[in-house]
Every structure is written in C-alpha cells, then in structure tokens.
Amino acid sequence: xxxxxxxxxxxxxxxxxxxxxxxxxxxxxxxRIKNIRFACSAGALKQLAEHRQGESDLVQRDGKLFLVATxxxxxxxVFEPKGWIGVDRGIANLxxxxxxxxxxxxxxxxxxxxxxRKKAEIQAKGTRSSKxxxxxxxxxxxxxxxxxxxxxxxxxxAVAQRTERGIALExxxxxRERVTxxxxxxxxxxxxxxxQLGTFIEYKARRAGVPxxxxxxxxxxxxxxxxxxxxxxNRPTRDHFSCRRCGLAGPADHVAGVNVRDRARSAWxxxxxxxxxxx
Numbered sequence: 001x002x003x004x005x006x007x008x009x010x011x012x013x014x015x016x017x018x019x020x021x022x023x024x025x026x027x028x029x030x031x032r033i034k035n036i037r038f039a040c041s042a043g044a045l046k047q048l049a050e051h052r053q054g055e056s057d058l059v060q061r062d063g064k065l066f067l068v069a070t071x072x073x074x075x076x077x078v079f080e081p082k083g084w085i086g087v088d089r090g091i092a093n094l095x096x097x098x099x100x101x102x103x104x105x106x107x108x109x110x111x112x113x114x115x116x117r118k119k120a121e122i123q124a125k126g127t128r129s130s131k132x133x134x135x136x137x138x139x140x141x142x143x144x145x146x147x148x149x150x151x152x153x154x155x156x157x158a159v160a161q162r163t164e165r166g167i168a169l170e171x172x173x174x175x176r177e178r179v180t181x182x183x184x185x186x187x188x189x190x191x192x193x194x195x196q197l198g199t200f201i202e203y204k205a206r207r208a209g210v211p212x213x214x215x216x217x218x219x220x221x222x223x224x225x226x227x228x229x230x231x232x233x234n235r236p237t238r239d240h241f242s243c244r245r246c247g248l249a250g251p252a253d254h255v256a257g258v259n260v261r262d263r264a265r266s267a268w269x270x271x272x273x274x275x276x277x278x279x
Contacts, residue, residue, distance in 0.1 A: 005060040015056055017069075019049045024067065026058070038067055047071050062136065076209035081166035081268070084213075086261030087156060087201070088170065088220065088253050089194055092238070095152050096253035098261040099159070103152045108145075115141050145193055153200035157208055166211030168264030169198050170220060170256075215263040220256040224248050 014027040022045070025034045040048070051071040059066050086098035095103040119137055122130045160167050172194055198214075205212040223230040224243035234243050241252040248255075 008058045010056050010058065011054070017048065017052070019045060047073065062139070073207065075206050078209050078211050079164060081164065081211045083163070083165040084168050084261045084264040084268070085156065085160050085163075085165050086168050086257040086259065086264060088256035088260060089172065089197060090253055093253045094148070095156065095197065096251070096257050097156065097159075098254070098257040100254055101155075101159070102251075102253070103155075108148060111144065112141070146196065149193065149197040149200050152197060153204050156201055157204040157210055160205065160210045161208045166213065166264065166268065167201060167205050168213045168215055168260050168267075169201065170217035170260055171214040172198065172217060211268070213264045213267055215260055215267055217260075220259040220263075221252050223259050225255060225258045225262060 010026065016025045018024070021035075021037075022039070023035045023037050025032060026036060048069055048071065051073050052069050053072040054070045056070070057068040059068060084098070088096045090096070090105075092105055092109075093102050094105045094108070115137065119134055122133055122137070156167060159165075202212050219230050221241070222232055222234050224234060224241075224246060226248045227243065227246040229243055229245040231244060235241050235252050237252075239252055240249070241255040242249040
C-alpha cells in the first residue's frame with residue numbers, strides 16, 4: 001500500500017528538465033504533462049544545469065509540491081591551513097569560536113519557549129485538528145532551527161576561507177548520553193540539533209576546500225590553554241573560566257574554542273605525517 005501523498009521517484013526517462021523556461025515535463029499514469037513551471041533561486045538553477053545527476057523525487061509538504069533533484073558537485077582540493085578556528089557548541093551559546101565570535105542562543109531560546117507554551121495550549125484541546133496543527137508547528141520549528149544552523153555554518157566557513165584557516169569542532173557523538181544537565185534544560189539538550197550544525201559546517205567546508213577536523217572533546221572547558229592545568233574548579237560557573245594555577249580568566253566557551261583550536265593543530269600534524277618507510 002502506498003500513501004496518496006508519498007514521494008514519487010522519476011528518472012530521466014519519465015521526467016525532463018527545461019532550464020531556460022524553468023519548466024519540467026512529467027510522465028504520469030494519464031499521460032505526459034508538459035510545461036509545468038518550477039521556482040528556484042538563480043544559484044540553484046545554475047547548479048541544476050551544471051551538476052544534476054540521476055533521479056528526482058516529487059514530494060508533497062504542507063499542501064505544496066517540491067521536486068527534489070540530486071546534484072553532484074566536485075569538491076575542490078583542500079588547501080594547507082595557515083591556522084585553525086576552534087568552534088565550541090553549546091546550548092546558551094550555539095557556537096563560540098576561538099576568535100571570540102559568539103553566536104548566542106538567547107533569541108532562539110525565547111522563540112522555543114514561546115513555541116512550547118503554544119504547543120501545550122494546543123495539545124490540551126486533544127482534537128484531531130489540534131494534532132494536525134501540532135505537527136505543522138513542529139515542522140516550522142525544525143525549519144527555523146535548520147535556518148539558524150545554516151547561517152552559523154555559512155559565517156564560520158566564510159571566515160575560515162577568507163583567512164585561509166581550517167575549522168575544528170568537538171567530536172560530539174553520544175553527547176546526550178555523556179552530558180548531564182538540570183531538569184529544566186533537558187528538553188533543550190534533547191531538542192537542539194547539535195549534530196546538524198556540525199554536518200552543515202563540514203559539508204560547507206568541503207565545498208569551499210577548507211580543512212575540517214573533529215577533535216577529542218574531553219576537558220576542553222576545564223583545561224587552561226596557557227599552562228595546561230586541568231581542573232573542574234577552573235570553571236566556577238557555566239559562563240566563566242578562571243585558572244587556579246596561572247590566573248588566566250575569560251568566557252568559558254571562548255576558552256573551550258581555543259582548546260579545540262590547539263588540539264586541531266596537533267591532530268593535523270599527525271594526520272599529515274608521512275607513513276614510515278619499511279626497513
């Protein structure tokens with residue numbers, strides 16, 4: 001059994017593109033339908049004309065039809081970095097770089113709390129239309145989070161490309177199992193797509209030829225980047241770092257970004273170390 005609104009897959013025998021007129025011709029059970037107009041940006045149209053490969057999927061979302069095409073873009077050669085940008089991801093601050101650039105999550109937090117109140121009000125009704133509205137709001141919230149992650153990733157990659165540096169992130173697989181937070185922050189930890197932000201930064205870096213690494217996240221917010229002292233007391237509060245040995249102090253997220261950057265320098269040397277010549 002197939003749903004009436006399930007995705008339909010087409011190959012080049014069943015669907016043809018006309019990029020000049022922005023139309024497609026689709027073969028259906030009742031015959032071929034020609035000159036169906038589609039809308040996209042100028043950049044997407046150029047990518048379609050130059051790199052489209054294989055099948056296209058026709059999907060329906062929220063009453064609208066989308067034609068999803070596969071494109072295969074060749075990756076440029078990765079340049080040798082002159083330095084690194086360390087990126088620390090978090091809840092209060094979505095991303096903080098070793099340069100001190102901070103992408104705050106305060107506005108997003110207010111938006112998500114407002115969405116949670118609205119969803120609670122709708123869920124209390126328990127009607128069929130309310131359940132449909134909840135799904136619609138969930139998709140809208142997911143799109144909003146995706147848009148913010150795209151903006152952050154685009155900014156980080158643009159800075160790295162302009163300054164000819166690589167990008168390093170903490171390896172966060174299993175973060176929800178390792179990290180413990182207060183009860184009132186559990187929903188935020190479980191709902192924010194940390195992995196998505198890293199994925200966006202990675203693929204945008206690959207498209208730009210920017211080196212990308214993931215490093216060990218252990219103690220990045222407790223280690224002093226100046227003297228190497230690592231203690232839990234070095235981070236007396238969530239936002240502040242103060243080394244008990246040398247006195248270095250500053251925002252904890254910035255310090256974590258610096259530690260990520262330093263680990264990337266060592267990791268890059270190890271990755272590019274030539275293989276030993278057999279005796």
